[in-house]
Each structure stands twice: as structure tokens, then as C-alpha cells.
Amino acid sequence: EAQVTQNPRYLITVTGKKLTVTCSQNMNHEYMSWYRQDPGLGLRQIYYSMNVEVTDKGDVPEGYKVSRKEKRNFPLILESPSPNQTSLYFCASRSSADTQYFGPGTRLTVL
Amino acid sequence: QKEVEQDPGPLSVPEGAIVSLNCTYSNSAFQYFMWYRQYSRKGPELLMYTYSSGNKEDGRFTAQVDKSSKYISLFIRDSQPSDSATYLCAMSPTNDYKLSFGAGTTVTVRA
Numbered sequence: 001e002a003q004v005t006q007n008p009r010y011l012i013t014v015t016g017k018k019l020t021v022t023c024s025q026n027m028n029h030e031y032m033s034w035y036r037q038d039p040g041l042g043l044r045q046i047y048y049s050m051n052v053e054v055t056d057k058g059d060v061p062e063g064y065k066v067s068r069k070e071k072r073n074f075p076l077i078l079e080s081p082s083p084n085q086t087s088l089y090f091c092a093s094r095s096s097a098d099t100q101y102f103g104p105g106t107r108l109t110v111l
Numbered sequence: 112q113k114e115v116e117q118d119p120g121p122l123s124v125p126e127g128a129i130v131s132l133n134c135t136y137s138n139s140a141f142q143y144f145m146w147y148r149q150y151s152r153k154g155p156e157l158l159m160y161t162y163s164s165g166n167k168e169d170g171r172f173t174a175q176v177d178k179s180s181k182y183i184s185l186f187i188r189d190s191q192p193s194d195s196a197t198y199l200c201a202m203s204p205t206n207d208y209k210l211s212f213g214a215g216t217t218v219t220v221r222a
Contacts, residue, residue, distance in 0.1 A: 004154075035212075040119060042199060042214035043155070058209070090154055100145075100210070102154030 002027045004103035006091050012109045013081055021076045021106050023091030029101075031094050032074040033058065034066065036087040037105075043090065049074055081110045114138055117200055117213025125221050130187035134200035134213045137181065141202040141211075144176050146185045149197045149215065158198070159185065190220045 004025045013019055025032065033048035035058075045058030049068040063085055065077040074093075078085060086109050094100035117134045124130055132146075143162055147155035159174040161167045161183075167174045175184040183202070187194055200213040 040214055042115075042117070043201075043212040045209065048209065092154075100157060102156065104154050105152070 004101050006103040006106050010107050014111050016080050019078050023074045025093040029093040029095045033092050034076045035090045083110050086110050114211050115213045121217040123219045130190050132185040134183050140204040143203045144183050145201040147199045192220045192222045195219045
């Protein structure tokens, strides 16, 4: 089954404690991205990757890092989380504009 | 001003009614237009995809694009309670990677 998986699904942490949200896809897609979803603001792109070792900033990259060492994995790293990073995060992958798959989401709370 | 504007609703309709959703945008370079459906606590899933102007029909769903007015619409005929979800419009200038999303409209279809 074609899918994008994210872990963890829910995470409560404290300010400043480094965390990583993993993302993996099994469709051999080149393009992967991370979004955050906030009420009234919709989906905003954080970072994207066109292929292995190729990453670039989206609309809201501050406070986040990513890496793309393998085609299937695209982890999101928060080196020093802050309360304003409390949000719902989605990983997505695709090979063309009409086949973007989203993961199930990670709900992050930073206290 | 946001690049993509979408009325967040909420929208509540009786079963069997026609649901009308729309988005406006400011970037005249947008060529690819999509509608995603997002059920509660799930990731968005692609519902409709259109290129340039015109109409596209898929079962009970019709997507319309009016590039001259920078306006796109999604119509749901014979709405069902299972159509209750948040609908997000998305668009892109090229068929490669970056999508710009609307904030999403929450729809409830009452049985």
C-alpha cells in the first residue's frame, strides 16, 4: 500500500529540548516536504526536498532543520523547540502535481 | 494579503444539498489547481486536480477554474454526511513542487 508514515503521532515536550519527527514514504518519490497546519492559516510549507541531499526553505523555515540522506526518509528536526512551534505537522511526498500524498500528521505541543 | 484566500466557514448544509466552495488568488502565474479533502485527525487527500481554466467533473464533484477572475470553485452535488470534512484549495505555477494552500473550509452535511 502506498503511504507516508510519520512518527510520533503525538508529542508533548518542553521548551529547548531537541526533537525529531520522522517521515518515510514507500513510493520512491523524489519530492518530499513538511507543512505545519494552524487554525485560520491553513497549510504552510516549512521545508522541501527535490531529491537526496537537495533541500530548500519553504515559507516558514525558522526554527526547523531537515535532512535527506535517503530517498525514502525526510526527518524534521527542532533543535530548540519553542511554544510557537506548537502545531499539527504533515509530511508529504509526490512525483507529480496530481499525486501528492500526505502522512497522518504529528500533533506537537511545546510547553 | 494572502496569496490564496479561502472562506473558512463553517458551512452547514442538509443532506442532498449542493455544496459550493471557492478560493481566490493573487498570483497570475498559477496554472495547476487542486482540491484536497481532510477528515478530522487525518492528512489531506487529493480530491480534484485541474490544469488552467475550465471545468472538470468526477462523480458528484465538479471543479471550475476561472483564471481571468483568479477564482476557483468546487461543487458537491447530492451531498452526503460522509462529505463532512475540511476542504482545502491548493495551487501551483508549475507541475513540479511548491503548492500554495488556502486556509480550508469546514463543511458539515446534516443527515
